[in-house]
Amino acid sequence: MKLLTTGFAPFGGERINPAWEAVRRLPDRLGEAELIKAEMPTSFAGCAAALEEACRLWRPDGVLCVGQAGGRACVTVERVAINLAEASIPDNDGAKPVDQPLVPGGPAAYFATLPVKAMVRRVREAGIPCQISYTAGTYVCNCLMYRALHLAAEVYPGMRAGFIHVPYALRQAADKPGSTPSMSLEAITAALAAAIEAAALGQEDLGTGMGTTH
Amino acid sequence: MKLLTTGFAPFGGERINPAWEAVRRLPDRLGEAELIKAEMPTSFAGCAAALEEACRLWRPDGVLCVGQAGGRACVTVERVAINLAEASIPDNDGAKPVDQPLVPGGPAAYFATLPVKAMVRRVREAGIPCQISYTAGTYVCNCLMYRALHLAAEVYPGMRAGFIHVPYALRQAADKPGSTPSMSLEAITAALAAAIEAAALGQEDLGTGMGTTH
Amino acid sequence: MKLLTTGFAPFGGERINPAWEAVRRLPDRLGEAELIKAEMPTSFAGCAAALEEACRLWRPDGVLCVGQAGGRACVTVERVAINLAEASIPDNDGAKPVDQPLVPGGPAAYFATLPVKAMVRRVREAGIPCQISYTAGTYVCNCLMYRALHLAAEVYPGMRAGFIHVPYALRQAADKPGSTPSMSLEAITAALAAAIEAAALGQEDLGTGMGTTH
Amino acid sequence: MKLLTTGFAPFGGERINPAWEAVRRLPDRLGEAELIKAEMPTSFAGCAAALEEACRLWRPDGVLCVGQAGGRACVTVERVAINLAEASIPDNDGAKPVDQPLVPGGPAAYFATLPVKAMVRRVREAGIPCQISYTAGTYVCNCLMYRALHLAAEVYPGMRAGFIHVPYALRQAADKPGSTPSMSLEAITAALAAAIEAAALGQEDLGTGMGTTH
Numbered sequence: 001m002k003l004l005t006t007g008f009a010p011f012g013g014e015r016i017n018p019a020w021e022a023v024r025r026l027p028d029r030l031g032e033a034e035l036i037k038a039e040m041p042t043s044f045a046g047c048a049a050a051l052e053e054a055c056r057l058w059r060p061d062g063v064l065c066v067g068q069a070g071g072r073a074c075v076t077v078e079r080v081a082i083n084l085a086e087a088s089i090p091d092n093d094g095a096k097p098v099d100q101p102l103v104p105g106g107p108a109a110y111f112a113t114l115p116v117k118a119m120v121r122r123v124r125e126a127g128i129p130c131q132i133s134y135t136a137g138t139y140v141c142n143c144l145m146y147r148a149l150h151l152a153a154e155v156y157p158g159m160r161a162g163f164i165h166v167p168y169a170l171r172q173a174a175d176k177p178g179s180t181p182s183m184s185l186e187a188i189t190a191a192l193a194a195a196i197e198a199a200a201l202g203q204e205d206l207g208t209g210m211g212t213t214h
Numbered sequence: 215m216k217l218l219t220t221g222f223a224p225f226g227g228e229r230i231n232p233a234w235e236a237v238r239r240l241p242d243r244l245g246e247a248e249l250i251k252a253e254m255p256t257s258f259a260g261c262a263a264a265l266e267e268a269c270r271l272w273r274p275d276g277v278l279c280v281g282q283a284g285g286r287a288c289v290t291v292e293r294v295a296i297n298l299a300e301a302s303i304p305d306n307d308g309a310k311p312v313d314q315p316l317v318p319g320g321p322a323a324y325f326a327t328l329p330v331k332a333m334v335r336r337v338r339e340a341g342i343p344c345q346i347s348y349t350a351g352t353y354v355c356n357c358l359m360y361r362a363l364h365l366a367a368e369v370y371p372g373m374r375a376g377f378i379h380v381p382y383a384l385r386q387a388a389d390k391p392g393s394t395p396s397m398s399l400e401a402i403t404a405a406l407a408a409a410i411e412a413a414a415l416g417q418e419d420l421g422t423g424m425g426t427t428h
Numbered sequence: 429m430k431l432l433t434t435g436f437a438p439f440g441g442e443r444i445n446p447a448w449e450a451v452r453r454l455p456d457r458l459g460e461a462e463l464i465k466a467e468m469p470t471s472f473a474g475c476a477a478a479l480e481e482a483c484r485l486w487r488p489d490g491v492l493c494v495g496q497a498g499g500r501a502c503v504t505v506e507r508v509a510i511n512l513a514e515a516s517i518p519d520n521d522g523a524k525p526v527d528q529p530l531v532p533g534g535p536a537a538y539f540a541t542l543p544v545k546a547m548v549r550r551v552r553e554a555g556i557p558c559q560i561s562y563t564a565g566t567y568v569c570n571c572l573m574y575r576a577l578h579l580a581a582e583v584y585p586g587m588r589a590g591f592i593h594v595p596y597a598l599r600q601a602a603d604k605p606g607s608t609p610s611m612s613l614e615a616i617t618a619a620l621a622a623a624i625e626a627a628a629l630g631q632e633d634l635g636t637g638m639g640t641t642h
Numbered sequence: 643m644k645l646l647t648t649g650f651a652p653f654g655g656e657r658i659n660p661a662w663e664a665v666r667r668l669p670d671r672l673g674e675a676e677l678i679k680a681e682m683p684t685s686f687a688g689c690a691a692a693l694e695e696a697c698r699l700w701r702p703d704g705v706l707c708v709g710q711a712g713g714r715a716c717v718t719v720e721r722v723a724i725n726l727a728e729a730s731i732p733d734n735d736g737a738k739p740v741d742q743p744l745v746p747g748g749p750a751a752y753f754a755t756l757p758v759k760a761m762v763r764r765v766r767e768a769g770i771p772c773q774i775s776y777t778a779g780t781y782v783c784n785c786l787m788y789r790a791l792h793l794a795a796e797v798y799p800g801m802r803a804g805f806i807h808v809p810y811a812l813r814q815a816a817d818k819p820g821s822t823p824s825m826s827l828e829a830i831t832a833a834l835a836a837a838i839e840a841a842a843l844g845q846e847d848l849g850t851g852m853g854t855t856h
Contacts, residue, residue: 072821073715073815073821073822073823073824074815074821074822074824079298080296080298080322080323082294082323082325082348084293084294084325084348099331107321107322107323108294108321108322108323108324108325109294109296109321109322109323110322111296111298111322117313123816124816124817126816127812127813127816128812128816129812129815129816129818129821129822129824130816131820131821134296134298134349134351134352135348135349137348138348170769170770170771170825170829171769173715173716173771174765174766174768174769174770174771174772175766176771178773179714179715179716179771179773180715180716180771181715181823182715182716182771182825183812183824183825183826184825184826184828184829186826186828187812187826286607287501287601287607287608287609287610288601288607288608288610337602338602338603340602341598341599341602342598342602343598343601343602343604343607343608343610344602345606345607384555384556384557384611384615385555387501387502387557388551388552388554388555388556388557388558389552390557392559393500393501393502393557393559394501394502394557395501395609396501396502396557396611397598397610397611397612398611398612398614398615400612400614401598401612507726508724508726508750508751510722510751510753510776512721512722512753512776527759535749535750535751536722536749536750536751536752536753537722537724537749537750537751538750539724539726539750545741562724562726562777562779562780563776563777565776566776
């Protein structure tokens with residue numbers, strides 16, 4: 001399986017983005033997966049364009065996007081992306097959409113087509129705390145997940161897509177005044193590796209059930 | 215505006231459900247809204263049937279369903295319902311669906327068609343903590359919200375629908391061993407009243423934007 | 429029992445202090461307790477002076493001080509006050525002590541001499557969430573609790589003292605951007621009333637155990 | 643500086659205790675500190691005896707005890723230990739004291755005599771999230787911290803003592819159903835190393851201020 005794996009550029013005043021830091025530390029092969037890694041701009045418009053370009057260029061079998069969810073205590077595999085842009089801070093291009101559909105006329109939501117539960121199970125077996133999440137928010141992360149699933153639905157049938165949110169890296173939390181959960185980049189990277197192995201294997205919930213309801 | 219306002223029966227070992235306790239304390243008229251109140255069974259199948267029956271009987275202009283979100287610290291107005299049933303505990307009829315669509319072949323999600331932001335704003339102006347939420351979970355609450363919006367989409371065009379989650383009542387939290395957020399029934403009832411007034415007035419985000427993307 | 433009951437003035441940019449708002453709503457008699465109510469300045473130096481003056485004037489049998497603990501989800505009865513002033517924001521007189529003992533040469537801590545567990549139990553029986561707390565912080569609240577217990581130890585043997593922290597009032601939380609726990613002033617007031625009734629009755633842990641270890 | 647560094651045995655159904663796991667991974671020398679490592683029984687009576695024995699045997703210049711604080715998101719350096727045993731679960735010897743002083747007639751509390759703020763600062767500089775804490779709880783951790791400071795006060799003048807609480811290890815959190823903060827053993831070990839270096843250097847708040855108020 002050729003898997004496009006993306007992480008975002010830093011945003012919101014942070015100096016790093018643990019998503020990209022972890023993605024770029026991944027090996028080029030993981031079990032059945034051959035990884036193509038790409039850093040995505042933290043921009044509603046920019047990430048959509050970069051994703052389309054990468055898919056055109058690489059024709060991946062799957063897309064796994066990774067983003068930072070500051071404040072979450074564990075790795076979360078997202079189950080659904082919604083057709084809504086609602087930003088509380090400007091993105092890296094200065095855009096701050098409110099009440100906007102990501103794709104006018106597009107479906108209200110897409111469910112992930114990577115095997116979410118198998119991925120969560122594998123990450124936990126690898127000893128890293130991991131949960132399913134039912135909201136990817138309304139910022140650029142949700143945007144990219146929606147875009148990837150929409151691209152699959154419209155242009156690349158058979159291409160699977162999903163999204164993983166990761167906590168702050170230790171250093172980010174160490175530099176904040178109060179107490180906020182975090183995770184070492186080593187652990188985040190190990191979690192992504194485990195999730196990718198499951199994604200590359202997993203037929204779990206594909207072709208049936210939630211994989212077909214959107 | 216004739217507004218069907220529902221609250222659930224107690225579940226999960228609780229003796230009361232603050233949602234129904236607050237709904238039944240509401241007056242029969244609130245600003246422009248004439249209220250029809252109904253208790254819903256906390257059951258995936260049962261609540262769908264009860265909702266359909268109530269809509270057939272009363273032909274409301276809008277449906278506002280209310281449910282308990284134990285652990286949340288404030289009132290939350292839900293923005294989206296997803297086509298997924300995933301129960302971690304059995305419902306009151308003993309059903310515990312996993313990975314099931316609520317409506318096979320239905321859209322992946324519906325956005326609320328009541329004016330979510332105006333409702334949140336009005337509740338906060340009334341002095342009660344309130345936020346938008348982007349996940350109604352995957353239990354019976356999300357089920358009923360999805361069902362109401364699906365019913366509007368399929369059978370009753372023009373009928374608006376939405377969902378409000380409320381914290382535990384004080385008494386529920388007082389009876390638990392640890393510390394968990396809660397809210398007095400008086401405050402929950404006042405929050406619902408304020409939200410209903412806004413819903414009855416509000417054209418806010420209807421006919422445009424997110425109201426039409428599902 | 430003549431009980432001096434105090435609440436603090438607003439601080440940290442808040443317009444009200446739920447502690448004083450609740451104290452001033454209490455009746456003048458509660459079971460065996462006759463209440464004397466006093467608002468305390470939110471000032472390390474000022475609250476100590478005001479407390480001494482009030483004790484000299486009223487010669488109470490007990491002192492129950494009440495303060496705001498923004499962010500806590502339930503009423504907490506404090507068990508211990510420590511001899512340390514460490515402010516992260518200036519008090520209302522502009523003082524911002526760091527690493528200072530409250531009373532140079534004083535004991536490192538005092539345990540509350542009001543019946544903490546009986547108070548917690550009674551508040552919960554009244555239906556209001558309540559817990560024991562083992563830290564009153566290092567700001568003005570802890571200062572006043574320490575001062576009251578020190579005053580009892582040094583000047584008024586037999587005078588009992590304790591401290592209750594209360595959550596934000598609803599309105600305070602409603603005016604903040606994110607989600608933070610809160611409680612209605614009615615519930616806070618009912619909690620204080622229940623705690624005071626227990627304090628006035630209670631011999632619970634006095635004359636033995638922790639009441640004598642400081 | 644000869645520093646006795648302790649970690650507890652697993653308790654409460656856990657298979658490991660991250661405190662001892664991290665302590666035993668430390669090198670034998672760290673900057674100015676020569677480490678003597680000892681596992682402590684998670685028992686009110688047992689840890690006191692083991693500590694006394696270790697101090698008699700090794701005559702350390704300082705004692706740094708480390709314990710697990712499940713649920714905390716960062717490393718915390720404790721500032722104060724109180725003379726109270728209050729267990730919500732039995733210790734590993736089956737004891738479940740309630741409302742008991744640790745040392746009848748002992749002071750109500752002791753402040754840490756290791757340089758708490760310098761330790762916190764150094765850990766954060768090393769990139770690991772760390773905060774001061776003002777409560778070590780009322781279980782065996784607080785017991786051992788109190789015992790170490792009491793032993794210094796009564797028997798070994800000049801021996802400094804302190805306590806660090808660490809989060810769950812990743813594996814512990816991965817095996818729990820919900821989301822709870824955690825930290826890799828590598829990061830916990832690095833935090834302890836940084837804190838110990840600061841402790842071995844630091845004169846910070848010794849001989850003045852809080853170091854002398856107990």
